[in-house]
Amino acid sequence: MTDIRVVIADDHPVYCDGLAEAVAARAGLDLVGTARDGRVALEMVRELVPDVAVLDVKMPHASGLDVAITIARDGLATRTLLLSAVDDPKVIVDAVAAGVGGYVIKDASRGDICDAIVAVAEGRVVLAPEAQTAVAAGLRAHGDAGHGRLTDREREILQMTAEGLSAARIGDALFLSPATVKTHLRSIYEKLGVSERAAAVAVAMRRGIVE
Incomplete structure:
Protein backbone atom coordinates (compact mmCIF):
# COMPACT_ATOMS: atom_id res chain seq x y z
CA MET A 1 0.00 0.00 0.00
CA HIS A 142 -28.83 29.44 8.72
CA GLY A 143 -31.37 26.65 8.48
CA ASP A 144 -31.09 24.18 5.66
CA ALA A 145 -28.56 25.49 3.14
CA GLY A 146 -31.24 25.12 0.51
CA HIS A 147 -33.81 27.11 2.44
CA GLY A 148 -33.74 29.98 -0.03
CA ARG A 149 -33.42 29.67 -3.78
CA LEU A 150 -31.15 32.14 -5.48
CA THR A 151 -32.95 34.60 -7.70
CA ASP A 152 -31.88 35.01 -11.32
CA ARG A 153 -30.16 38.28 -10.38
CA GLU A 154 -28.33 36.60 -7.49
CA ARG A 155 -27.16 33.80 -9.77
CA GLU A 156 -25.93 36.38 -12.26
CA ILE A 157 -24.02 38.27 -9.58
CA LEU A 158 -22.60 35.04 -8.11
CA GLN A 159 -21.38 33.95 -11.56
CA MET A 160 -19.64 37.29 -12.06
CA THR A 161 -18.15 37.03 -8.56
CA ALA A 162 -16.80 33.59 -9.47
CA GLU A 163 -15.18 35.18 -12.52
CA GLY A 164 -13.30 37.53 -10.18
CA LEU A 165 -15.23 40.76 -10.72
CA SER A 166 -15.45 43.25 -7.86
CA ALA A 167 -18.74 44.64 -6.59
CA ALA A 168 -18.00 47.91 -8.41
CA ARG A 169 -17.35 46.16 -11.74
CA ILE A 170 -20.44 43.98 -11.34
CA GLY A 171 -22.46 47.11 -10.64
CA ASP A 172 -21.13 48.80 -13.76
CA ALA A 173 -22.01 45.79 -15.89
CA LEU A 174 -25.52 45.42 -14.49
CA PHE A 175 -26.27 49.13 -14.00
CA LEU A 176 -26.48 48.67 -10.22
CA SER A 177 -24.82 50.60 -7.44
CA PRO A 178 -22.01 48.82 -5.55
CA ALA A 179 -24.19 49.01 -2.41
CA THR A 180 -26.98 47.14 -4.19
CA VAL A 181 -24.54 44.49 -5.38
CA LYS A 182 -23.25 44.06 -1.82
CA THR A 183 -26.83 43.66 -0.59
CA HIS A 184 -27.35 40.87 -3.13
CA LEU A 185 -24.08 39.26 -2.03
CA ARG A 186 -25.17 39.28 1.62
CA SER A 187 -28.39 37.54 0.59
CA ILE A 188 -26.39 34.98 -1.40
CA TYR A 189 -24.12 34.25 1.57
CA GLU A 190 -27.12 33.72 3.83
CA LYS A 191 -28.83 31.37 1.39
CA LEU A 192 -25.64 29.33 0.88
CA GLY A 193 -24.87 29.24 4.59
CA VAL A 194 -21.47 30.94 4.35
CA SER A 195 -20.00 34.25 5.48
CA GLU A 196 -17.63 35.37 2.73
CA ARG A 197 -17.27 35.41 -1.06
CA ALA A 198 -14.57 32.75 -1.51
CA ALA A 199 -16.61 30.19 0.40
CA ALA A 200 -19.75 31.20 -1.51
CA VAL A 201 -18.02 30.62 -4.83
CA ALA A 202 -16.63 27.27 -3.68
CA VAL A 203 -20.04 26.07 -2.50
CA ALA A 204 -21.74 27.33 -5.68
CA MET A 205 -19.21 25.53 -7.88
CA ARG A 206 -19.65 22.29 -5.96
CA ARG A 207 -23.42 22.52 -6.39
CA GLY A 208 -23.20 23.44 -10.06
CA ILE A 209 -24.75 26.86 -9.52
CA VAL A 210 -21.85 28.56 -11.29
CA GLU A 211 -19.15 27.34 -13.64
Whole structure:
Protein backbone atom coordinates (compact mmCIF):
# COMPACT_ATOMS: atom_id res chain seq x y z
CA MET A 1 0.00 0.00 0.00
CA THR A 2 1.39 3.41 -0.98
CA ASP A 3 2.17 5.81 1.85
CA ILE A 4 -0.04 8.86 2.22
CA ARG A 5 1.90 11.89 0.98
CA VAL A 6 1.54 14.91 3.26
CA VAL A 7 2.37 18.62 3.10
CA ILE A 8 2.21 20.69 6.31
CA ALA A 9 1.80 24.48 6.31
CA ASP A 10 2.06 26.41 9.59
CA ASP A 11 3.85 29.67 10.33
CA HIS A 12 4.77 28.66 13.89
CA PRO A 13 8.21 27.00 13.49
CA VAL A 14 8.18 25.00 16.73
CA TYR A 15 4.67 23.64 16.17
CA CYS A 16 5.29 22.94 12.48
CA ASP A 17 8.56 21.13 13.14
CA GLY A 18 7.01 19.05 15.92
CA LEU A 19 4.08 18.00 13.74
CA ALA A 20 6.42 17.31 10.84
CA GLU A 21 8.49 14.99 13.02
CA ALA A 22 5.35 13.15 14.13
CA VAL A 23 4.13 12.72 10.55
CA ALA A 24 7.56 11.59 9.33
CA ALA A 25 7.72 9.02 12.12
CA ARG A 26 4.22 7.64 11.53
CA ALA A 27 4.08 4.43 9.50
CA GLY A 28 2.02 4.90 6.37
CA LEU A 29 2.61 8.65 6.16
CA ASP A 30 5.20 10.30 3.92
CA LEU A 31 6.08 13.94 4.68
CA VAL A 32 6.92 15.55 1.33
CA GLY A 33 7.17 19.20 2.33
CA THR A 34 6.51 21.99 4.82
CA ALA A 35 5.62 25.64 4.28
CA ARG A 36 5.42 28.72 6.47
CA ASP A 37 2.76 30.70 4.57
CA GLY A 38 -0.33 30.10 2.49
CA ARG A 39 1.09 31.20 -0.84
CA VAL A 40 4.04 28.83 -0.60
CA ALA A 41 1.74 26.06 0.61
CA LEU A 42 -0.46 26.42 -2.49
CA GLU A 43 2.58 26.41 -4.78
CA MET A 44 3.82 23.27 -3.02
CA VAL A 45 0.46 21.55 -3.42
CA ARG A 46 0.40 22.35 -7.13
CA GLU A 47 3.95 21.06 -7.59
CA LEU A 48 3.94 17.98 -5.35
CA VAL A 49 0.23 17.01 -5.44
CA PRO A 50 0.21 15.45 -1.96
CA ASP A 51 -2.68 13.30 -0.81
CA VAL A 52 -3.34 15.60 2.15
CA ALA A 53 -2.41 19.21 2.90
CA VAL A 54 -2.46 20.08 6.60
CA LEU A 55 -3.10 23.83 6.78
CA ASP A 56 -3.00 26.25 9.69
CA VAL A 57 -6.05 28.51 9.50
CA LYS A 58 -4.03 31.68 10.16
CA MET A 59 -1.01 32.10 7.88
CA PRO A 60 0.64 35.03 6.10
CA HIS A 61 -0.33 35.82 2.47
CA ALA A 62 -3.24 33.34 2.39
CA SER A 63 -5.18 31.66 5.18
CA GLY A 64 -5.52 27.91 5.38
CA LEU A 65 -9.18 28.28 4.43
CA ASP A 66 -8.27 30.35 1.37
CA VAL A 67 -5.77 27.69 0.30
CA ALA A 68 -8.30 24.89 0.87
CA ILE A 69 -10.97 26.73 -1.12
CA THR A 70 -8.55 27.31 -4.00
CA ILE A 71 -7.56 23.64 -4.01
CA ALA A 72 -11.25 22.64 -4.20
CA ARG A 73 -12.10 25.31 -6.78
CA ASP A 74 -9.26 24.27 -9.08
CA GLY A 75 -10.16 20.59 -8.85
CA LEU A 76 -6.82 19.53 -7.37
CA ALA A 77 -6.65 15.98 -6.05
CA THR A 78 -5.24 16.98 -2.66
CA ARG A 79 -7.57 16.70 0.32
CA THR A 80 -7.30 19.28 3.08
CA LEU A 81 -7.18 19.25 6.88
CA LEU A 82 -7.37 22.58 8.71
CA LEU A 83 -5.67 23.25 12.03
CA SER A 84 -6.71 26.06 14.31
CA ALA A 85 -5.72 27.31 17.74
CA VAL A 86 -9.33 28.35 18.36
CA ASP A 87 -12.75 27.07 17.34
CA ASP A 88 -13.98 29.95 15.19
CA PRO A 89 -17.58 29.05 14.24
CA LYS A 90 -17.61 31.16 11.06
CA VAL A 91 -14.40 29.60 9.77
CA ILE A 92 -15.57 26.10 10.64
CA VAL A 93 -18.93 26.49 8.89
CA ASP A 94 -17.28 28.04 5.82
CA ALA A 95 -14.68 25.26 5.77
CA VAL A 96 -17.27 22.48 5.90
CA ALA A 97 -19.43 24.20 3.30
CA ALA A 98 -16.41 24.50 1.01
CA GLY A 99 -15.63 20.79 1.27
CA VAL A 100 -12.64 20.76 3.60
CA GLY A 101 -11.87 17.22 4.71
CA GLY A 102 -11.30 17.99 8.36
CA TYR A 103 -10.95 20.60 11.07
CA VAL A 104 -8.85 19.86 14.15
CA ILE A 105 -7.93 22.08 17.09
CA LYS A 106 -4.16 22.49 17.41
CA ASP A 107 -3.97 21.30 21.00
CA ALA A 108 -4.97 17.81 19.85
CA SER A 109 -2.27 15.20 20.31
CA ARG A 110 0.13 14.52 17.44
CA GLY A 111 -1.26 11.01 17.28
CA ASP A 112 -4.81 12.30 16.90
CA ILE A 113 -3.72 14.67 14.13
CA CYS A 114 -1.96 11.83 12.31
CA ASP A 115 -5.13 9.74 12.67
CA ALA A 116 -7.09 12.64 11.18
CA ILE A 117 -4.69 12.82 8.22
CA VAL A 118 -5.27 9.14 7.51
CA ALA A 119 -9.04 9.54 7.78
CA VAL A 120 -9.09 12.56 5.45
CA ALA A 121 -6.90 10.71 2.92
CA GLU A 122 -9.49 7.91 2.95
CA GLY A 123 -12.23 10.39 2.12
CA ARG A 124 -13.76 10.66 5.57
CA VAL A 125 -14.69 13.98 7.19
CA VAL A 126 -13.01 14.60 10.54
CA LEU A 127 -14.32 17.31 12.86
CA ALA A 128 -13.08 18.06 16.35
CA PRO A 129 -15.89 18.09 18.95
CA GLU A 130 -15.61 21.88 19.04
CA ALA A 131 -16.04 21.98 15.28
CA GLN A 132 -19.08 19.70 15.38
CA THR A 133 -20.73 22.04 17.86
CA ALA A 134 -19.97 25.05 15.66
CA VAL A 135 -21.38 23.35 12.56
CA ALA A 136 -24.55 22.39 14.41
CA ALA A 137 -24.94 25.98 15.60
CA GLY A 138 -24.30 27.27 12.10
CA LEU A 139 -26.96 25.02 10.64
CA ARG A 140 -29.44 26.16 13.24
CA ALA A 141 -28.62 29.79 12.47
CA HIS A 142 -28.83 29.44 8.72
CA GLY A 143 -31.37 26.65 8.48
CA ASP A 144 -31.09 24.18 5.66
CA ALA A 145 -28.56 25.49 3.14
CA GLY A 146 -31.24 25.12 0.51
CA HIS A 147 -33.81 27.11 2.44
CA GLY A 148 -33.74 29.98 -0.03
CA ARG A 149 -33.42 29.67 -3.78
CA LEU A 150 -31.15 32.14 -5.48
CA THR A 151 -32.95 34.60 -7.70
CA ASP A 152 -31.88 35.01 -11.32
CA ARG A 153 -30.16 38.28 -10.38
CA GLU A 154 -28.33 36.60 -7.49
CA ARG A 155 -27.16 33.80 -9.77
CA GLU A 156 -25.93 36.38 -12.26
CA ILE A 157 -24.02 38.27 -9.58
CA LEU A 158 -22.60 35.04 -8.11
CA GLN A 159 -21.38 33.95 -11.56
CA MET A 160 -19.64 37.29 -12.06
CA THR A 161 -18.15 37.03 -8.56
CA ALA A 162 -16.80 33.59 -9.47
CA GLU A 163 -15.18 35.18 -12.52
CA GLY A 164 -13.30 37.53 -10.18
CA LEU A 165 -15.23 40.76 -10.72
CA SER A 166 -15.45 43.25 -7.86
CA ALA A 167 -18.74 44.64 -6.59
CA ALA A 168 -18.00 47.91 -8.41
CA ARG A 169 -17.35 46.16 -11.74
CA ILE A 170 -20.44 43.98 -11.34
CA GLY A 171 -22.46 47.11 -10.64
CA ASP A 172 -21.13 48.80 -13.76
CA ALA A 173 -22.01 45.79 -15.89
CA LEU A 174 -25.52 45.42 -14.49
CA PHE A 175 -26.27 49.13 -14.00
CA LEU A 176 -26.48 48.67 -10.22
CA SER A 177 -24.82 50.60 -7.44
CA PRO A 178 -22.01 48.82 -5.55
CA ALA A 179 -24.19 49.01 -2.41
CA THR A 180 -26.98 47.14 -4.19
CA VAL A 181 -24.54 44.49 -5.38
CA LYS A 182 -23.25 44.06 -1.82
CA THR A 183 -26.83 43.66 -0.59
CA HIS A 184 -27.35 40.87 -3.13
CA LEU A 185 -24.08 39.26 -2.03
CA ARG A 186 -25.17 39.28 1.62
CA SER A 187 -28.39 37.54 0.59
CA ILE A 188 -26.39 34.98 -1.40
CA TYR A 189 -24.12 34.25 1.57
CA GLU A 190 -27.12 33.72 3.83
CA LYS A 191 -28.83 31.37 1.39
CA LEU A 192 -25.64 29.33 0.88
CA GLY A 193 -24.87 29.24 4.59
CA VAL A 194 -21.47 30.94 4.35
CA SER A 195 -20.00 34.25 5.48
CA GLU A 196 -17.63 35.37 2.73
CA ARG A 197 -17.27 35.41 -1.06
CA ALA A 198 -14.57 32.75 -1.51
CA ALA A 199 -16.61 30.19 0.40
CA ALA A 200 -19.75 31.20 -1.51
CA VAL A 201 -18.02 30.62 -4.83
CA ALA A 202 -16.63 27.27 -3.68
CA VAL A 203 -20.04 26.07 -2.50
CA ALA A 204 -21.74 27.33 -5.68
CA MET A 205 -19.21 25.53 -7.88
CA ARG A 206 -19.65 22.29 -5.96
CA ARG A 207 -23.42 22.52 -6.39
CA GLY A 208 -23.20 23.44 -10.06
CA ILE A 209 -24.75 26.86 -9.52
CA VAL A 210 -21.85 28.56 -11.29
CA GLU A 211 -19.15 27.34 -13.64
